[in-house]
Amino acid sequence: MRWMAMIAGVALLAGAGMRVDAQQAGAAKSAQSKPAPMMVTTGSPTASKDKPLLPDAFAGWDATDKPKAVIDAAEMDSANAAALKEYGIIGGMTASYKRGDETLSVKALSFQDVSGAYGAYSFYRQNGWPKADIGIGATSDKNRVLFWKGNTVVDATFSHVGPMSAGEMRELAKDLPSPQGNRALPPPILAILPQGSLDKQTTHFAQGPAGYAGSGGVLPPELVGFDRDAETVTANYSLNSGPATLTLIDYPTPQMAEVQEKKIREYIKAGSKAQPAFLKPLQDSDQVSLEVSRSGPIVALVSGDAIPDESHKLLAQVHYSAELTRMPQGKDNEIVKTSRFLMGVAMLVIIGCSAAVLLGFFLGGGRALYRVARGRPASSVYEVEFIRLHLED
Structure with a gap:
């Protein structure tokens, strides 16, 4: 049964390794969930630092001051703070931009998941507002443009809306974060x-x-x-x-x-x-x-x-x-992959042990039946057999 012991040893080592990987992934996830929910990583191989939710400049717009990180929902929208909390707001950023004589005020609200972001977007969007092609969903009302992408809702107010305003908002939307797994599912x-x-x-x-x-x-x-x-x-x-x-x-x-x-x-x-x-x-x-x-x-x-x-x-x-x-479940769920692997190894060990027991039963039982059929005891433990040398020849 040495081969079964080797399989069991491999299973234990693999399981330990997968547990270590899961612990490391959990630690990384915890580290990402700590302060600064308005900071995101683009995932670009050339990007070495986190990017803020709102940039200092984009599409010709320059921030008049450094974009401000906000944690309190009441500071983002005091009149609708209760609704934002129901949707799971986790923070955001505000910024004011200037380009020539034109101004632009932007609020980016970050939520726990896509469901919360869509809910907040649908809360702010009024019936009858026309549809726009920005992010996942967008609308506009006079100088105001509202859109959402991933777990972020952006509310922008222009001093003057021009033909390129939608394109400028698309430029802003392309770097917004995209959540993974169940957090990326719509309601x-x-x-x-x-x-x-x-x-x-x-x-x-x-x-x-x-x-x-x-x-x-x-x-x-x-x-x-x-x-x-x-x-x-x-x-x-x-x-x-x-x-x-x-x-x-x-x-x-x-x-x-x-x-x-x-x-x-x-x-x-x-x-x-x-x-x-x-x-x-x-x-x-x-x-x-x-x-x-x-x-x-x-x-x-x-x-x-x-x-x-x-x-x-x-x-x-x-x-x-x-x-x-x-x-x-997400495709990269390590817990599911680990459990499937260990279950597969366990089934292999059980099948091997069962096969060994059945093989031993049939081989040993068959030999015993053969001996009984020839008039001998079923077991040969107590038989004394002699080797005879026919020297008379």
Whole structure:
């Protein structure tokens, strides 16, 4: 069995090596997560130092002062600090730029993951703002340009917007960080939104009551159940009979969704007697078209002015699928690779041991059966055999 001992030794050494690598990777990750969340590494072979989230100069713009790092959400946006905290803000930078007589004010907000950045972007973007081609998603309103990329949201205000303003923002966006692994995944609930007749510039994602209320939620925030880790997405649809608003609420479990669905259904049914009173989006809706349904952990509500038949068809397109919302593991997950390797070695050892036992049983048992068939004892331990030399020949 020396070969099995050698395999076991190799497995232990490999496992120890992989554990050391995992510990080193963990230490590196911890070091990266320490102060200065607004500093990023470009990954370029020629870059030896971290780059700030906002540069001193870009596309002809020069900073009037050194870009300022900010940790406190209230300093970034005091009026919406509560919503930014719900989205997981971890810091950012502010800077003022000048080019000739023109000025540019920029705020770069950094979040824990892509979901938080998209949520904050959808919070700031108002319905009706035109789409722009910057980063992952962008919009503009007069002299203001808003875009997001990775886990960063950039809010820029020009003294004068020109034909090259979008290109200048793309120049700024190209060096923004891109998170890896599960932090790079968008909110899974977005995949459940029906795509037909959807106005994508009206989609708002919320992870808490402040973000939900601030982005025009149709239900009272206390009725949604954010204290149960609910997440919501609200979007407008242009149906044939009129505009409709679809609200999706994602709960951790179907059981939570079932309880909350009953509360929302009873609230809608109460109409003018509902407590708290209907918010303006519900007051302006066709009361006959209001409808609530549930699919797995997702509760859906249709409001607006569409006829009941079209509201029902829109609601029927909402279908929860675990395959759509499953969060895949990163390709470079060292823990998963180590566990698979050790499991493979363990299976190899078990198979080898089993084969050795079976081989010994069949060979030893076969010999014993052969001896019994010839009238001898099954074992030859106590037999005395003599070597005879036929010298008479």
